[in-house]
Amino acid sequence: MPIRLPTTSLRTAGQAVRGARPASVVGGITFARGKATLPDLSYDYGALEPFISGKIMELHHKGHHQTYVNGLNSALEAIADAKAKGNDMQAAAVAPLLNFHGGGHTNHTLFWENLAPNNKGGGGEPEGSLKGAIEKDFGSFATLKKQVNTALAGIQGSGWVWLALDKTAGTLQVITRPNQDPVIGNMIPLLGIDAWEHAYYLQYQNRKAEYFENIWNVVNWKTVAKRLEKAA
Amino acid sequence: MPYTLPKLPYAYDALEPSISKQIMELHHSKHHQTYITNLNKALETSATALSQGNLADHAAQLSAIRFNGGGHINHSLFWQNLCPASSADAKPETAAPTLHAAIASTWGSLDKFKAAFTAELLGIQGSGWGWLVKEKGTGLLRIVTLANQEAVVVGDTPILGVDMWEHAYYLQYLNGKAAYVENIWKIINWKTCEARFVGGRDDAFVALKANM
Numbered sequence: 437m438p439i440r441l442p443t444t445s446l447r448t449a450g451q452a453v454r455g456a457r458p459a460s461v462v463g464g465i466t467f468a469r470g471k472a473t474l475p476d477l478s479y480d481y482g483a484l485e486p487f488i489s490g491k492i493m494e495l496h497h498k499g500h501h502q503t504y505v506n507g508l509n510s511a512l513e514a515i516a517d518a519k520a521k522g523n524d525m526q527a528a529a530v531a532p533l534l535n536f537h538g539g540g541h542t543n544h545t546l547f548w549e550n551l552a553p554n555n556k557g558g559g560g561e562p563e564g565s566l567k568g569a570i571e572k573d574f575g576s577f578a579t580l581k582k583q584v585n586t587a588l589a590g591i592q593g594s595g596w597v598w599l600a601l602d603k604t605a606g607t608l609q610v611i612t613r614p615n616q617d618p619v620i621g622n623m624i625p626l627l628g629i630d631a632w633e634h635a636y637y638l639q640y641q642n643r644k645a646e647y648f649e650n651i652w653n654v655v656n657w658k659t660v661a662k663r664l665e666k667a668a
Numbered sequence: 669m670p671y672t673l674p675k676l677p678y679a680y681d682a683l684e685p686s687i688s689k690q691i692m693e694l695h696h697s698k699h700h701q702t703y704i705t706n707l708n709k710a711l712e713t714s715a716t717a718l719s720q721g722n723l724a725d726h727a728a729q730l731s732a733i734r735f736n737g738g739g740h741i742n743h744s745l746f747w748q749n750l751c752p753a754s755s756a757d758a759k760p761e762t763a764a765p766t767l768h769a770a771i772a773s774t775w776g777s778l779d780k781f782k783a784a785f786t787a788e789l790l791g792i793q794g795s796g797w798g799w800l801v802k803e804k805g806t807g808l809l810r811i812v813t814l815a816n817q818e819a820v821v822v823g824d825t826p827i828l829g830v831d832m833w834e835h836a837y838y839l840q841y842l843n844g845k846a847a848y849v850e851n852i853w854k855i856i857n858w859k860t861c862e863a864r865f866v867g868g869r870d871d872a873f874v875a876l877k878a879n880m
């Protein structure tokens with residue numbers, strides 16, 4: 437049974453960061469007037485408890501994700517300035533920051549959407565054509581879970597593990613990305629799990645294996661299935 | 669012979685308020701211990717494979733040895749270059765006269781060095797460490813950042829290391845890592861840094877050798 441906490445104040449704080457102007461949505465990433473903005477969560481900060489604490493969710497969304505959004509906008513501005521001055525080299529020098537903060541914004545946006553509380557479809561097992569694809573490429577859902585958890589445990593530092601569609605091969609794969617490197621190219625991200633320490637430390641400290649075990653209880657398989665449908 | 673966890677030269681709560689007791693206890697008894705446990709495991713597996721002429725299984729352990737070995741080396745150096753703020757060793761002018769002068773001649777002043785080092789630490793993208801090192805050959809001071817648990821192991825002498833993994837500060841500072849870096853300047857063991865600078869690589873790694 438999911439534990440439901442009164443999180444009204446947290447939710448209010450979460451909404452306060454939404455841009456006042458209508459935002460456009462491109463590939464799940466929110467922009468307002470050409471600037472990246474922090475997307476709202478579709479559930480309360482406390483809604484993923486007891487698997488992910490409300491405190492973690494609030495800091496992760498309002499603190500960490502916001503920092504990536506700010507860093508992305510600064511990087512984009514720096515590039516625009518350099519281009520306006522015709523200084524290509526100066527623009528190119530911003531690439532690492534663009535990759536890091538742009539990746540951080542994209543990854544977290546995908547992450548929030550592929551999580552959900554139990555009463556909004558989180559947990560359980562994949563169904564339909566997603567289930568079929570998983571069984572075809574991994575043998576079983578249990579094997580996929582095991583592969584993902586092994587990949588998560590094997591990250592040396594900060595990073596993400598993704599279930600992705602390899603568009604060229606047409607198969608599902610478990611892939612690891614260091615730091616905030618985004619999943620790009622012919623790999624389409626379907627399900628992402630944040631393995632940075634900030635994603636679990638306040639609740640799990642050094643017991644990261646428990647976090648990796650528990651997060652399956654709040655995976656939004658409908659989102660994952662939708663992403664696969666769109667990509668296929 | 670397996671590696672063992674080195675004892676801290678101070679109590680878990682001795683670095684408060686810069687670093688909380690809870691962080692120090694978890695960081696030392698859990699995180700550092702895990703690097704040692706996994707290092708010993710990887711070394712044993714690779715040695716067994718090698719003795720059986722199995723190069724593939726031996727090579728498969730090298731990444732784990734590098735990562736966990738680096739984790740053990742880095743943390744061993746880190747504990748030694750910290751001390752309580754009240755200690756005489758925390759005063760750079762008196763505890764590290766030679767190093768202090770070299771820093772001033774390199775960066776202009778200790779404050780300018782701190783600002784430069786701080787900027788490097790805060791610019792790390794992901795987990796990693798910042799080090800003040802004495803460069804091999806030239807003997808010059810340099811600031812380097814290393815990702816994850818890469819260690820200062822080739823040539824250069826590590827003088828001062830700061831752990832920028834989130835586990836090093838998160839329970840106390842949350843997403844405010846700038847405050848962690850600001851406060852860690854109060855608990856630098858400049859006497860240790862001086863000994864590493866004046867001596868050499870062997871002096872820097874002395875605490876590590878004592879725990880083999």
Ligand SMILES: [Fe+2]
Pocket residue numbers: 496500544630632634635
């Ligand atoms: Fe994150």
Ligand SMILES: [Fe+2]
Pocket residue numbers: 695699743831833835836
């Ligand atoms: Fe550490």
